[in-house]
Amino acid sequence: MEKFVIHGGKPLKGVVTISGAKNAAVAIVAATLLCDEPVVLENCPQISDITFCLKILSSMGAEVVSLNNNKVRIDPRGIINPKVPYDMATKMRASSYFLGALLGRFHEAHVALPGGCDLGDRPIDQHLKAFTSLGADNYVEAGEVHLSADMLVGSLIYFDIISVGATINAMLASAKADGYTVIENAAKEPHVVDVANFLNSMGANIMGAGTDTIKIHGVKYLHGVEYSIIPDQIEAGTYMVATAATRGDVLIKNVIPKHLESITAALRRIGVGIEEFDEAVRIYDKGELNKINIKTMPHPGFPTDMQPQVSTLLTLAHGASVVTDDIFTNRFRYVNELRRMGADIVVNGKAVIINGVDRLKGAIVMAPDLRAGAALVIAGLAADGETTIGDIHYIERGYEGIEKKLRGLGADIVKVEENKYSQSGSERNA
Ligand code: EPU
Numbered sequence: 001m002e003k004f005v006i007h008g009g010k011p012l013k014g015v016v017t018i019s020g021a022k023n024a025a026v027a028i029v030a031a032t033l034l035c036d037e038p039v040v041l042e043n044c045p046q047i048s049d050i051t052f053c054l055k056i057l058s059s060m061g062a063e064v065v066s067l068n069n070n071k072v073r074i075d076p077r078g079i080i081n082p083k084v085p086y087d088m089a090t091k092m093r094a095s096s097y098f099l100g101a102l103l104g105r106f107h108e109a110h111v112a113l114p115g116g117c118d119l120g121d122r123p124i125d126q127h128l129k130a131f132t133s134l135g136a137d138n139y140v141e142a143g144e145v146h147l148s149a150d151m152l153v154g155s156l157i158y159f160d161i162i163s164v165g166a167t168i169n170a171m172l173a174s175a176k177a178d179g180y181t182v183i184e185n186a187a188k189e190p191h192v193v194d195v196a197n198f199l200n201s202m203g204a205n206i207m208g209a210g211t212d213t214i215k216i217h218g219v220k221y222l223h224g225v226e227y228s229i230i231p232d233q234i235e236a237g238t239y240m241v242a243t244a245a246t247r248g249d250v251l252i253k254n255v256i257p258k259h260l261e262s263i264t265a266a267l268r269r270i271g272v273g274i275e276e277f278d279e280a281v282r283i284y285d286k287g288e289l290n291k292i293n294i295k296t297m298p299h300p301g302f303p304t305d306m307q308p309q310v311s312t313l314l315t316l317a318h319g320a321s322v323v324t325d326d327i328f329t330n331r332f333r334y335v336n337e338l339r340r341m342g343a344d345i346v347v348n349g350k351a352v353i354i355n356g357v358d359r360l361k362g363a364i365v366m367a368p369d370l371r372a373g374a375a376l377v378i379a380g381l382a383a384d385g386e387t388t389i390g391d392i393h394y395i396e397r398g399y400e401g402i403e404k405k406l407r408g409l410g411a412d413i414v415k416v417e418e419n420k421y422s423q424s425g426s427e428r429n430a
Contacts, residue, residue, distance in 0.1 A: 004389040004403060006380035007412040008362060011285070012248035014409045018236045018255050019045040019400040020070065020229035024191035026094035027168045028198050028229060029053040029074070033062070033101040034175060035202055037224030038075040044229055046070065049092055049397045056088050056095065082106035086144060089114060092397075096124060096165055099145060100172030103136055109147040113140065121329055126159050126166035133157045134173055134181070154179030154218055162187050162298045167214070168195050175204040177218040186214045189299040190259045194230045201225045233259040234305045235399060236281070238374045240264075241309040242406070243283040244272040245316060245382040250409055253280045262302045266294055266310060270317060291319030291356060296327055308334045308375035315343035316382060317356040324351040334372035337365035341379050341387065362387040367394045374399060381411055390418075 020043035030053065032039045044050060046069060054072065058064045061078040082102040089095040089112035102109035114124070124145070128138050133156065136149035154177050157170050167187040172195075174181035186192070188210050196209030202222035208214045236255045243250040244267060257264070257276045264274050264281070273286040291314065296304040304327040314321040315338060325331050332347045339345060340363040344355040362385030367373025373395035380387030389395075392415070395402060403413045 001390065001418045002392055002415050003418055004377065004380070004392050004395075005414050005416055006362070006377070006387045006389070008360075008381050008383040008385065008387060010381070010410055010412060011246045012243045012250050012381065012406070012409040012411060015251045015253060016239050016405050016409055017253045018231045018239070019043070019047075021045070021191055021194065021232040022047055022049055022234070022398045023164070023189070024194040025050050025229050026053050026092075027097045027172075027191065027195045028227070029057065030094070030097035030101045031172055031195060031198060032074045033057070033076045033079060033098070034104050034172065034199070035076055035222045035224060037222075038073055038077075039202070039224055040067065040071065040073045040226040042071050042226065042228040043231070044070050044072050045232065045400045047396065047398055047400050048393065049094065052088070052092055053094060056084055056098065059085055059088065082108045083110040084112070086112045090143070093122065093165070096127060097169060097172065099127060099131070099147060100169035103131060103147050103149065103173045104152070104176050107136075107149045107152060110144060112144045124165070126161060126163045127169045129159070130157045130166055130170035130183075131173055134177055136173070152177035152218075154181040154216065157181065157183045159183070159185040164189050164192060167192050171196060171199065171206060171209070171214065171216065174216045174218060175199050175206065176220065176222070179218055181216040181218070183214040183216070184212065186212055187298055188212070190230060190233055190256070198227050201227050230259070231255050233263075234303065234371070236260055237263040237303070237306045238309050238378070238399070239405075240267060240272075240274075240281065240283050241306070241313050242378045242381055244270070244285075244289070245313050245378050247285040248409070249282070249284040251280055251282045255279060255281055257281055262300055263306055266292065266302055270313065289313065289317035289356070291317050291321040293322045295324040298327075304328060304331060305371050307331060308372045309378055311345065311352050311354060312338060312343075312375040312378050314354045315345055315357060315360065315379070317354075319356055321354045321356070322351050323354065326350040331372070333368035334375050337368070337372075337376055338379055340365055341383055343379070359384055361385055364388045365390070367391040370394050370398045374402075377402065377406075377413075381406070381413070
């Protein structure tokens, strides 16, 4: 088991480059399955979730070749069986995208109910509603979802709630369906748009992604393409908050500032200095951090994936803040860990109530999930003394080379084996 050991209190300074977006990449890797020719993906993040998605594809018969660190060639033509190996599907949430992609290609799919970070209940009823609208039968048996359709026919899909995953799955299943599909109450996240752009670059006919209504004319053939994945808005937001929490000055490159608008607006209200450029943002210290109240919303609102990080920043702000997040039921598991570090923060229903303190102090904590883990890294960077974070495999699902990027900004952070760390600890004591 590996851990991060951080000696905090050093302002982050310098330049960091953001990697490709995890939540776009996991869907796009699955979407390559729909292509009738090989595809090359660029700006593909080197994170464990992507390594795993690529493993799923190759285990099913695709040829996957890494061309360099962030460039991969996928030839999906060797896949003949529309089934994801059971154990692989249960390990990540994004395995649900294989449902839509396999259904679109084979009119049949067998994928175990998806796993992923434990954020509370994560039903897939809206995904199934979309598949049913297109003419697929479904049943769930022994934890596995089975879909089949004689033919997929375009139709009206109306979502009862806004869901990123269901919107993307509806696009995947209908891109090659017969006729015209309209998706109403669609999610508008940048990664939804990126998946639509990827499908269109292969010859699909999808309009309106990024709005509430997506219109799709099914096509018969999708041709090969070289496609570059958008930068990760949440990775960028995480470095923005880390810079603010350490009172640093960092230029964050390879971002689309438009995608960061809700994060930028929240940080400006807190009192963080932000300068925007075409493809970069600079974060700098402007003095006292102020309390704010904030509520997460689907895009273009403030993203739930930034809730733990911004709550961590607010533990160091002047006054009492309330951060409400009702998108998932269990996204506050970092709170007890922050309390170990001296934060004054409590969960109250669907919100956290935070009273700012002057300093956090290092402690031994565990990452409960991906974004909560990132929040603890931020806390460790800002805190006095040593912080040890366990279960960092969660963090590595979504942040490419986080400790190397942070070291490049002057942070004192190392990744160590648990036993190696205790050895060096005893050496220090000796
Ligand atoms: N929901 C349903 N039924 C469904 C689908 C969703 O009730 O069929 C509910 C969920 O339980 C939740 C809400 O709708 O309450 C929104 O869920 P959504 O489907 O939008 O989330 P997701 O597709 O499972 C993606 C990201 C998450 C991110 C959410 C919200 C991926 C792989 N995951 O999840 O990312 O939090 O959208 O923006 O794209 C992360 O990156 O750390 C992460 C958890």
